[in-house]
Amino acid sequence: MAVTGFPANAFFRPKSLIESKGDHHHQQQKQLQSSLLGFKTFRRDAALLSFLALMPGLYRPTPANALTIGISGPKEWLKEQKRKASKFLLAPVDASRESLHAAYLLLTASGSNEPNKDLDEVQRLLKSAARDCVPQERNSFVAFQATTGVEVCTFRLILKNAASLLDNKDTVKLEAEAMLNDLITSFTSLYDLTNEADMEFASKRQKVADALMDTISSLKKFEQGIKDCLEL
Numbered sequence: 001m002a003v004t005g006f007p008a009n010a011f012f013r014p015k016s017l018i019e020s021k022g023d024h025h026h027q028q029q030k031q032l033q034s035s036l037l038g039f040k041t042f043r044r045d046a047a048l049l050s051f052l053a054l055m056p057g058l059y060r061p062t063p064a065n066a067l068t069i070g071i072s073g074p075k076e077w078l079k080e081q082k083r084k085a086s087k088f089l090l091a092p093v094d095a096s097r098e099s100l101h102a103a104y105l106l107l108t109a110s111g112s113n114e115p116n117k118d119l120d121e122v123q124r125l126l127k128s129a130a131r132d133c134v135p136q137e138r139n140s141f142v143a144f145q146a147t148t149g150v151e152v153c154t155f156r157l158i159l160k161n162a163a164s165l166l167d168n169k170d171t172v173k174l175e176a177e178a179m180l181n182d183l184i185t186s187f188t189s190l191y192d193l194t195n196e197a198d199m200e201f202a203s204k205r206q207k208v209a210d211a212l213m214d215t216i217s218s219l220k221k222f223e224q225g226i227k228d229c230l231e232l
Helices: 015-054 075-084 091-108 115-130 140-147 154-162 171-196 202-230
Strands: none
Touching: 075 202, 091 115, 091 154, 091 202, 115 171, 154 171, 154 202, 171 202
């Protein structure tokens, strides 16, 4: 039975119109995919920069291959990113300083009735402040990691990150390394002193307190060495 009253092409859209809408929809999909790809790339790069700041031991490019990690940009751009991340890089140094100051206040407080308890707390604060940089004070797991070649000393990791764009013979880097060695030596001497000290005697407590101030001074010098590497 024939259908009357309608044009012959009433039930069919022109091919050109269908193709036009199809092309428009395809273009929208491509634009959306491009936007998503750009967003994912931005998030990936941002995450990578944060990761490099937190895990400096994994990123140690030399000046010659500073652009081989997949981030476009000149060496100066990488330096600027390191400077921007310096607050996070130096956070462990700030935390160590706070622990050392807390230990000093505990030692110099008058009228303590529990010297042995004070000693335990001082040693706990020192262990936290040393950041696994004194070998004899590492726990078994950290000690095992060190035997496998993993760098566990937080201060050394900080230095490797800060100086990764400097030449090995750069005087700024060499001075910072010397400051790091002095800091570790200071912590080691402080540990030995607290293990030998009798906190019941004020003279012994003062001797440990003086050694604590020396360690705080060494920590400050190391921090300045890191800032010099970052050109802050």
